[in-house]
Amino acid sequence: MIYIYEDQYTLDLEPIVLTRPTFGIRSGPKTFIEQLMGIIDEPISGIVRSEMGELTQNDYPTIRVNPSTFEDGIWLLGCTYWNRETIQLIRDSPNTVFKSKGRMVGANLSEGQAKKWIERGGPFKNTIQGLSEKNIDILSARFLWDIIRYIPDSISSSVESFSFGSSDKKNIFIHPSSIIHDQVILNTSNGPIIIDENVEVKPFTMLEGPLYIGPGSSVKPHSHIKESIIGPQCKIGGEIHGCIFQSFSNKVHDGHLGDSFIGEWVNLGAGTTNSNLKNDYSNVVIEVNGAKRDSGGLFLGALIGDHTKTAIGTQLNTGTVIGAGCNVLAHSFPPKTINSFTFYLNGKKRKMNWDKFLKSTTTVKSRRNLILGDDEIAVLEGIYNKQ
Numbered sequence: 036m037i038y039i040y041e042d043q044y045t046l047d048l049e050p051i052v053l054t055r056p057t058f059g060i061r062s063g064p065k066t067f068i069e070q071l072m073g074i075i076d077e078p079i080s081g082i083v084r085s086e087m088g089e090l091t092q093n094d095y096p097t098i099r100v101n102p103s104t105f106e107d108g109i110w111l112l113g114c115t116y117w118n119r120e121t122i123q124l125i126r127d128s129p130n131t132v133f134k135s136k137g138r139m140v141g142a143n144l145s146e147g148q149a150k151k152w153i154e155r156g157g158p159f160k161n162t163i164q165g166l167s168e169k170n171i172d173i174l175s176a177r178f179l180w181d182i183i184r185y186i187p188d189s190i191s192s193s194v195e196s197f198s199f200g201s202s203d204k205k206n207i208f209i210h211p212s213s214i215i216h217d218q219v220i221l222n223t224s225n226g227p228i229i230i231d232e233n234v235e236v237k238p239f240t241m242l243e244g245p246l247y248i249g250p251g252s253s254v255k256p257h258s259h260i261k262e263s264i265i266g267p268q269c270k271i272g273g274e275i276h277g278c279i280f281q282s283f284s285n286k287v288h289d290g291h292l293g294d295s296f297i298g299e300w301v302n303l304g305a306g307t308t309n310s311n312l313k314n315d316y317s318n319v320v321i322e323v324n325g326a327k328r329d330s331g332g333l334f335l336g337a338l339i340g341d342h343t344k345t346a347i348g349t350q351l352n353t354g355t356v357i358g359a360g361c362n363v364l365a366h367s368f369p370p371k372t373i374n375s376f377t378f379y380l381n382g383k384k385r386k387m388n389w390d391k392f393l394k395s396t397t398t399v400k401s402r403r404n405l406i407l408g409d410d411e412i413a414v415l416e417g418i419y420n421k422q
Contacts (some may be wrong), residue, residue, distance in 0.1 A: 043139075070208055087414065133170075141171075206226070217238060217304075220242045231248060234254075258271065278292055278395070291308045300341055356371065365380070
């Protein structure tokens with residue numbers, strides 16, 4: 036059995052992790068769990084926050100979520116870029132805890148060891164005591180900017196998993212069902228370009244690798260998209276650089292978006308633009324999970340949670356964090372931190388009306404022939420009640 040788990044640092048991946056387990060975050064062309072499923076054959080159990088249990092079970096029906104009994108098996112941190120070699124190392128090392136940069140990322144435990152650990156709080160409370168430890172060199176995401184900065188490597192390492200092949204042996208991979216109009220420039224001098232199935236790229240657009248565009252997404256005319264990961268069913272346009280879109284989100288119109296992570300069902304109004312570099316060229320400091328963090332880099336734009344909308348002409352400052360379910364309307368820069376379910380209008384904040392949010396969100400999903408499930412509503416209502 037393989038157990039994929041969240042740990043005590045899970046909420047440092049806010050705001051994207053507010054509405055999904057850590058292993059559901061898009062970490063490349065695929066999510067963490069999709070990557071893992073591509074390299075293992077064993078059954079998987081998921082250990083997630085209790086409030087995320089039902090949603091996770093419904094989203095991943097083949098996974099046993101938060102089981103009450105345990106077997107001998109290996110434990111893998113869900114927000115880690117796993118590979119076959121490292122997983123095999125863990126398989127071959129019983130009664131061992133594995134750490135990377137001081138963080139527990141894996142373990143090989145017997146049934147009894149697992150049961151005892153879970154009874155003491157498991158991965159959410161403490162690391163396992165009394166077992167041998169090994170250090171391994173593998174990347175796990177502590178913050179969303181770790182994933183953003185890993186975009187080039189995550190795309191390059193994923194090329195072999197796309198079986199539709201290269202169009203001209205120049206690092207361009209286009210699914211036969213996708214439509215690339217004339218007057219589109221594809222530049223792979225810095226990395227591959229992968230265009231998945233049923234994508235449409237309109238004329239007078241420049242695409243620069245490393246770049247992945249997911250199934251059913253579209254790129255509007257006169258766009259410049261570079262070093263980004265665009266998830267399924269997104270509509271994008273304008274200038275986008277160093278960004279990840281989870282899925283089902285829109286940035287259709289002109290405006291710059293750089294070094295940002297965008298959740299699901301986000302709509303950025305026409306002319307929405309962000310800054311991703313401070314004027315004094317110092318590291319970007321950003322507030323996540325209630326604490327200010329030095330991101331360790333010069334470039335970082337916005338982190339935007341699911342179901343958030345910005346009005347036309349919105350300007351976002353360097354290192355902005357907007358939670359889930361927000362509506363932001365501003366003629367000047369709004370605050371760099373906006374809590375979930377905030378209606379922000381030109382300097383004034385109020386809590387979103389729950390019934391109106393529920394009605395509009397149901398409408399948005401129905402436009403894509405999808406429904407807002409009871410499990411999603413429960414997670415969103417839990418977030419709402421904490422604000």
